[in-house]
Amino acid sequence: MPTDVASPKIRVDNIRKGFQNDKVHLQVIEGLDFEVREGEFVAIVGPSGCGKTTLMNIIAGFLSPDSGGVHVNGVVRNGPNRKGIMITQQGSVFPWLTVRQNLLFGLPDDRPNREALAEEYAALVGLKGFEDNYPHELSGGMLKRAEIARALVVKPEILYMDEPFSALDALMSLRMQNELLRILSIERHTVMLITHDVEEAIHLADRILVLSPRPARIQASFDVPFAHPRRVSSPEAQALRVAILKELGVTDSV
Amino acid sequence: MKGLKASWPSIVVMAVLIAVWWAAVTLTQSAIFPTPWAVVTGTLELARDGTLWEHIGASLMRVGAGFGLAVLLAIPLGLWMGWVHGAFVTLNPLFQILRPISPIAWIPIAILWFGVGNASPIYLIFIASVFPMIVQTTAGVHTIEKRYLRAAENFGVPRSKLFMQVVFPATLPQIIVGMRIGLGVAWLVVVAAEMIALRSGLGYMIIDSRNAGNRYDLVIAGMIIIGLIGLALDGIMRLLESMKVVRWRYAH
Numbered sequence: 001m002p003t004d005v006a007s008p009k010i011r012v013d014n015i016r017k018g019f020q021n022d023k024v025h026l027q028v029i030e031g032l033d034f035e036v037r038e039g040e041f042v043a044i045v046g047p048s049g050c051g052k053t054t055l056m057n058i059i060a061g062f063l064s065p066d067s068g069g070v071h072v073n074g075v076v077r078n079g080p081n082r083k084g085i086m087i088t089q090q091g092s093v094f095p096w097l098t099v100r101q102n103l104l105f106g107l108p109d110d111r112p113n114r115e116a117l118a119e120e121y122a123a124l125v126g127l128k129g130f131e132d133n134y135p136h137e138l139s140g141g142m143l144k145r146a147e148i149a150r151a152l153v154v155k156p157e158i159l160y161m162d163e164p165f166s167a168l169d170a171l172m173s174l175r176m177q178n179e180l181l182r183i184l185s186i187e188r189h190t191v192m193l194i195t196h197d198v199e200e201a202i203h204l205a206d207r208i209l210v211l212s213p214r215p216a217r218i219q220a221s222f223d224v225p226f227a228h229p230r231r232v233s234s235p236e237a238q239a240l241r242v243a244i245l246k247e248l249g250v251t252d253s254v
Numbered sequence: 255m256k257g258l259k260a261s262w263p264s265i266v267v268m269a270v271l272i273a274v275w276w277a278a279v280t281l282t283q284s285a286i287f288p289t290p291w292a293v294v295t296g297t298l299e300l301a302r303d304g305t306l307w308e309h310i311g312a313s314l315m316r317v318g319a320g321f322g323l324a325v326l327l328a329i330p331l332g333l334w335m336g337w338v339h340g341a342f343v344t345l346n347p348l349f350q351i352l353r354p355i356s357p358i359a360w361i362p363i364a365i366l367w368f369g370v371g372n373a374s375p376i377y378l379i380f381i382a383s384v385f386p387m388i389v390q391t392t393a394g395v396h397t398i399e400k401r402y403l404r405a406a407e408n409f410g411v412p413r414s415k416l417f418m419q420v421v422f423p424a425t426l427p428q429i430i431v432g433m434r435i436g437l438g439v440a441w442l443v444v445v446a447a448e449m450i451a452l453r454s455g456l457g458y459m460i461i462d463s464r465n466a467g468n469r470y471d472l473v474i475a476g477m478i479i480i481g482l483i484g485l486a487l488d489g490i491m492r493l494l495e496s497m498k499v500v501r502w503r504y505a506h
Binding site for chain 2: 060081091109
């Protein structure tokens with residue numbers, strides 16, 4: 001645990017990333033810098049195909065940048081680890097393990113009270129009573145809860161969420177957003193969220209970064225100063241939404 | 255009850271087939287080709303003096319041994335080839351060449367190496383069933399979805415856990431498919447292999463019934479029994495598919 005509160009949790013330092021595809025070089029990220037503070041919830045929005053997922057994979061350690069670097073707790077990020085857990089749109093709850101076995105998966109076998117811990121987190125996300133069910137016996141929303149519980153049970157410092165609720169229907173997405181806020185009010189984690197849904201970002205985040213079209217740069221940054229629980233329909237929130245959409249090149253008549 | 259309702263057309267087809275067979279034998283007054291009833295009485299006769307059970311037991315024992323050895327080799331080897339790219343590129347071409355060779359073509363070599371005892375048919379069954387199981391297992395590892403491997407990487411679990419809780423269970427549905435194919439082929443081959451040399455087994459029973467006095471009732475009885483046992487073996491393999499740990503793969 002870093003004692004220096006002022007040092008950023010995550011520092012993204014001038015990273016560049018391109019892909020070579022059939023002799024065509026595609027520059028995806030071009031000189032990107034930002035910092036995320038301890039306990040902060042940062043959302044990243046941007047046009048589709050702008051490299052949001054690539055950026056997230058670099059920050060989480062699944063990809064290396066061509067140049068520049070990512071520092072977590074002041075240490076150069078070098079591959080993924082259990083201190084930062086990724087949650088994606090598709091989800092990755094193991095279908096061949098029960099909910100309980102999924103929660104136990106990330107806990108070392110010699111960890112004391114691991115069974116109790118798994119049960120505690122199943123209860124935290126509202127899956128009490130479903131511990132022995134297999135994922136294919138659960139609804140989409142419950143599957144997301146299981147995935148969140150599996151991430152939280154290993155006590156990560158950071159959650160990387162890449163369009164986590166996009167595969168759910170609108171109502172379930174909203175419910176899961178509220179669930180996430182409820183859980184984060186109990187356990188404060190640093191969160192990075194990628195979304196194409198501006199309202200979701202306003203609903204959840206402390207700060208919203210808008211990415212430019214490819215190659216991605218930070219085009220704008222907005223603080224979201226509203227206290228929770230938030231009403232996205234409030235005039236202030238709507239004004240922020242219009243401002244963000246304008247950065248994304250959408251000028252609607254709301 | 256529902257199953258019975260769904261299967262009545264096939265029962266009708268079989269009944270019609272038996273009726274046509276019966277009528278044809280009666281009308282032509284064939285001296286050699288048996289009626290369905292003669293097949294039934296012939297089967298009962300063999301069942302009563304115990305030889306039928308000996309033949310069935312002998313065939314099943316050979317299949318059990320050859321298929322069992324093939325499983326023991328194919329699953330670890332297939333997992334290894336699926337996981338380690340170097341193992342795959344080294345061994346896969348060899349197996350792709352060996353695989354299309356009919357097990358029947360191995361018979362002379364099997365006799366040369368193992369003689370005419372039990373070892374020959376066991377070897378042939380092994381050869382027949384090992385390749386489909388290796389191929390399926392390897393393909394199973396190759397088709398594990400990246401998101402699951404990535405999640406495992408994210409949690410930083412030790413290799414043994416990665417293997418036991420991700421790679422193996424993710425591949426298990428394909429392994430079971432391979433085992434179904436392998437056991438089916440094994441059963442085909444045991445009968446063929448027993449026709450060559452041995453003194454027991456359903457294949458031997460068929461050839462011996464013809465050679466020793468044109469007992470075509472027993473030839474046909476043997477064929478039907480082979481079919482029914484093959485069906486039962488496949489049914490056992492299907493039970494594996496209904497295990498909860500693999501249901502995710504077959505559910506949709």
